Amino acid sequence: MSTADHRGGHNATEESVGELVSQASQQISQLMREELRLAQAEMTQKSKLFGIGGGLFGGAGMVAFLALQALVATVIAALALVLPLWASSLIITGVLLALVAVLALVGKKQVSQATPPAPEQAIDSVKADMAEIKERAHR
Incomplete structure (x- = not known):
């Protein structure tokens, strides 16, 4: 080869x-x-x-909302058997508004706890740094 x-x-x-x-x-x-x-x-x-x-899920939520409205109407109608219709409507409206107030207050408390406090220490540190920089710039 x-x-x-x-x-x-x-x-x-x-x-x-x-x-x-x-x-x-x-x-x-x-x-x-x-x-x-x-x-x-x-x-x-x-x-x-x-x-x-x-x-x-959105459709289920909408139907649930309608069901709650029907339940409220049913409770008003049931109370209307022993009270005038206007009184039963007023009572249920008051109960619902009280529930709204409680839920809003609890929600506000939760949100305020979730909001981080202002970083005062960091802000003070930045202010001190800026003052130091300005002081050195004027020398």
Whole structure:
């Protein structure tokens, strides 16, 4: 076997390895694109389901609100059996307004507890830094 034959065989091996690496790279790229398309399709499907579920929850909330209104009307009608209609309506309205006031106060308390206090220490530190900078600038 001559040196030329040996080099020729070596080049053929290098080419075949290069081709294999190139094919593997192309296949990996294609596989990644396909995986991304699959992930996108899955996310699209899940988004649709999420939207439908959200709409159904919204519908359930609306029906529940209507049911509460019907319950209030029923309580007013029941009280109207022993009191005049206007009095039973006024009593239920007062009870509902009292409930609103309690819920609002509790909610306000919760929000005030969740609001972080002003960072007085940090503000004082920044003011001190600004005073120091101004003092050095005037020197």
